[in-house]
Amino acid sequence: METNIYIQAMEIGYSHNEGITYKELKKLLQSKTLAPIEGRREYTFIKWFIENFDAPLMPIQGSVVMKRYYNVLIKDLPDKENLQAYRDFSNKTYFLKGKTVKHYLDYLELKESREQAQKAQHSSTQAIKIAYWSLGISAFLAFASIIITLYFSFTAPKPPFDVNILEKPKPVKEIISLHPEHAVYPDNEKDGAMMQEVYELKNELNKADELIEDYESEDYLNPIRANVAHSNL
The missing domain is CATH 1.20.5 (Single alpha-helices involved in coiled-coils or other helix-helix interfaces)
Structure with a gap:
């Protein structure tokens, strides 16, 4: 499972055509990544969020509203105005921007290409291993054949062949009588x-x-x- 909150945020935004609130998005991200989103981490994410999601009256980087978020999340100054600004931001419905959709689709294509390349590399590695095994077996059989041939060439009798006679045959001469x-x-x-x-x-x-x-x-x-x-x- 992808644990990068930015990739997960794009995936969630892409799948919610009717829009999604920041509060719901944050809750889904924490359940998917199994990590809390709070403090400085959340403030950094909010700055990325307002660049990639859109809604009426979106806060602007460096604006007073962003400073109120900063006071709540970083300085821990939960006064009434700061908290109200953070609640309004969290409950508003947002949509993934067009440029972010393109970035997400490019990411999916790149991910698929990488997975296919990894599968191809794995198949290629397996094929190379099989080729090495086949080459090794062929070399072993060829070497064994050479050894057997040399063995029989040294042990086989050479012409004129040596013949071991166990018993000298006795000459037989037939004597034919008149009968x-x-x-x-x-x-x-x-x-x-x-x-x-x-x-x-x-x-x-x-x-x-x-x-x-x-x-x-x-x-x-x-x-x-x-x-x-x-x-x-």
Whole structure:
């Protein structure tokens, strides 16, 4: 709430198109500003009041009437004439002057412009803060990305890549016998050679058995028996 009695006086005068007495104006001002208007303060206000409000037979600065107000408010000389002059002044109806209305409207416009400027400044400040936060987050993410990239570039194997062999593989050589079902996969070359010799010997024995079977067969013996019998005759 505005506590300046002069601004408040213009606002009250502007809102009272039918006029207002000084006594009523003073009472409203004291209730709005929560401060008494009396003594030297009131006398100073009266001098401003007669410059900005108007009514028939307004007192003039430096006139006898103003001196009577001064005697009541400053010197505390409440004689009959002084008090009567102050009462007449207080009970008269006054109107805000045209020039004062213009000053009040200019004040309202200036006040509105200032409030809008303050709101705009506040919004601008908030926008700047958000921009700073965004910039800070972007910088942090970029820095974190660089750190991660450097970490993996140092830890990743470089060509030719290092290969750690946990166990040396043993060479496997397939030895194929005459019979595919007897194929064997030995553990090393030496065992493979031995197995090859065994299968070759086995094959030779198989051939010998086949010849013996042929010699002992009837097809082979019958011609021999016939020749022996014929020679005996």
